[in-house]
Amino acid sequence: MQTLTVKRSSRLSGFYRQSPERRRTRLVESRWLSPEEAESCAGLAGFDEACADAMVENVVGLHGLPLGLALNFVVNGEDRLVPMAVEEPSIIAAASYAARLCAEGGGFSVTADAPITTAQVQLLDVPSLIAAEAALRTNTAELLAEANGYLGAMCARGGGARELEVRVLDGTTLVVHLHVDTRDAMGANLVNSLAEKMAPQLAALTGGRAGLKILTNLADRRKVYVRATVPAAALAFEGFPDGEAVRDAILEGQLFAEMDPYRAVTHNKGVMNGVDAVLVACGNDWRAVEAGAHAYASRSGVYRPLTSWKKGPAGELVGLLEMPLATSTVGGAARTHPGVRRALKLARVESAVDLAGLAAAAGLATNLAALKALGTEGIQKGHMALHARRVAAEVGAEGELVEIVAERLARERIYRPERAREILAEEVRRKEAAR
Numbered sequence: 001m002q003t004l005t006v007k008r009s010s011r012l013s014g015f016y017r018q019s020p021e022r023r024r025t026r027l028v029e030s031r032w033l034s035p036e037e038a039e040s041c042a043g044l045a046g047f048d049e050a051c052a053d054a055m056v057e058n059v060v061g062l063h064g065l066p067l068g069l070a071l072n073f074v075v076n077g078e079d080r081l082v083p084m085a086v087e088e089p090s091i092i093a094a095a096s097y098a099a100r101l102c103a104e105g106g107g108f109s110v111t112a113d114a115p116i117t118t119a120q121v122q123l124l125d126v127p128s129l130i131a132a133e134a135a136l137r138t139n140t141a142e143l144l145a146e147a148n149g150y151l152g153a154m155c156a157r158g159g160g161a162r163e164l165e166v167r168v169l170d171g172t173t174l175v176v177h178l179h180v181d182t183r184d185a186m187g188a189n190l191v192n193s194l195a196e197k198m199a200p201q202l203a204a205l206t207g208g209r210a211g212l213k214i215l216t217n218l219a220d221r222r223k224v225y226v227r228a229t230v231p232a233a234a235l236a237f238e239g240f241p242d243g244e245a246v247r248d249a250i251l252e253g254q255l256f257a258e259m260d261p262y263r264a265v266t267h268n269k270g271v272m273n274g275v276d277a278v279l280v281a282c283g284n285d286w287r288a289v290e291a292g293a294h295a296y297a298s299r300s301g302v303y304r305p306l307t308s309w310k311k312g313p314a315g316e317l318v319g320l321l322e323m324p325l326a327t328s329t330v331g332g333a334a335r336t337h338p339g340v341r342r343a344l345k346l347a348r349v350e351s352a353v354d355l356a357g358l359a360a361a362a363g364l365a366t367n368l369a370a371l372k373a374l375g376t377e378g379i380q381k382g383h384m385a386l387h388a389r390r391v392a393a394e395v396g397a398e399g400e401l402v403e404i405v406a407e408r409l410a411r412e413r414i415y416r417p418e419r420a421r422e423i424l425a426e427e428v429r430r431k432e433a434a435r
C-alpha cells in the first residue's frame, strides 16, 4: 500500500480576521486536525475541576488563558503550527509575522543536544579533595552502572546515566553532577530520585557528608540552536521601503543589547515571550527554562543577549539563538491536562527535543519582530492597532467591520469604546445604504 505524506501549509491567510469557530474549521479544511479534534479544541478541551484537583493543591476553580496559533513557521523544512498560551496581546501576531519573514530565507534550522538533565549531589566536609576526586574517577564506570541500575525503565527507552562530573566548590566541598539522558521527559523527578539514591555511596567514597540532592536548572547540556536568515529586501515595509536600512536598524538594536545589560534583559524578555508561550501551551515547566536561560545569558560574567543578529555575505540578516531548553512531552501535564495534549497534537510534536526546537524558533521570531518594530516605527503602533481591533470587537463589530472600525480608531488615535460604538453605527448605516 502506498503511504501518502500529507503536505500542510502553516500559512493560513486571513486567519487573524476570522472567528475562533471559523479558524477551527480552517484547521480541518487544511488537514491539520480531524473534525473531532477541532471540536475538542473549543473551550478547555475537557480540562475540568477533577483534572485540576489531581494536578495541584487547594483547587477552588479553573484559570484559563487564550490558546492561539502562530502561523508561517517552517522548521527544518517542514511547516508547523505553533501553539501559544499567553496573556499578552501581540506576541502571537509578532511571532507569525517574523516567521513569515524567516520563511523568505528558508525558515528556521534547528539542532539540539541530547536531552540531558543533570542532578547535583553536594558533598560537604570532604577530608581530602584530591583523594575524593581520585576515588570518584576510579569508580566512575561502577557508579554509572549503579545509576543505570536505578533507571531501568529510562534505559529501556534509550536514555540513562551518561557521565559523572566532579566540581570543586571550596577547600572541603565537592559537587558531583550526574548527567542523565531523560529522552522525552524533562526528568526532574527521575534525576532527583537518582541523586537521593546515589548520595550515600558518593558520600562513602569521598569520606564527605551528602548535602543537597537536586537537579540543576542550568541545563547547559541540553541546549538548542536555531538559525534563520531573512533577505534584506523582505524587511522593507510600508513607510520603510529600504530593506537594508531596516536590517541595519535591527543590527543597531542587537548592538545595544550586546553593550548594555539593561537592554539585554528586555531583549531576552522578547525572546522568552515566544519560548514561554509555547511552553505554557504545552504544559512545560517554563520557570525552569526561564531560570536556565538567564543564567546562561550571564555565563561570561556579564548578562548578554541570547540571540545574535548579523549581516550575512549577501547582505541578508542572519539570526542565531542558543539557549538551554529542557522540555518534556510525556508525564506531568502531558498526562493530566487534556489541553496540553491538544497543543502537542496541534504542533505535531514528535519528541521533547522537537518541542524545544519549536519553542526556540518561536523565541527567535518574537525577538526579530521586536527588534524590527523598535528599530523602525516603534513598538506602540502595532500594539495600538491590535488594541483597536479588540475595542472594535468589544463593542460588537463582526467580520470585516472589525478591521474597518479598528483602522478608523487607529487613524484617529482614539481607542475609547464610545468612539468605537459611534464608528460602528456609522459603518453599519453605510453598509445598509449600499445594499
Ligand code: MEV
Residues within 6 Å of the ligand: 088, 266, 267, 268, 269, 270, 271, 273, 367, 370, 371, 374, 379
Ligand atoms: C515586550 O513584551 C517585549 C519587548 O520589550 C522586547 C524588546 O524590547 O526587545 C518589545
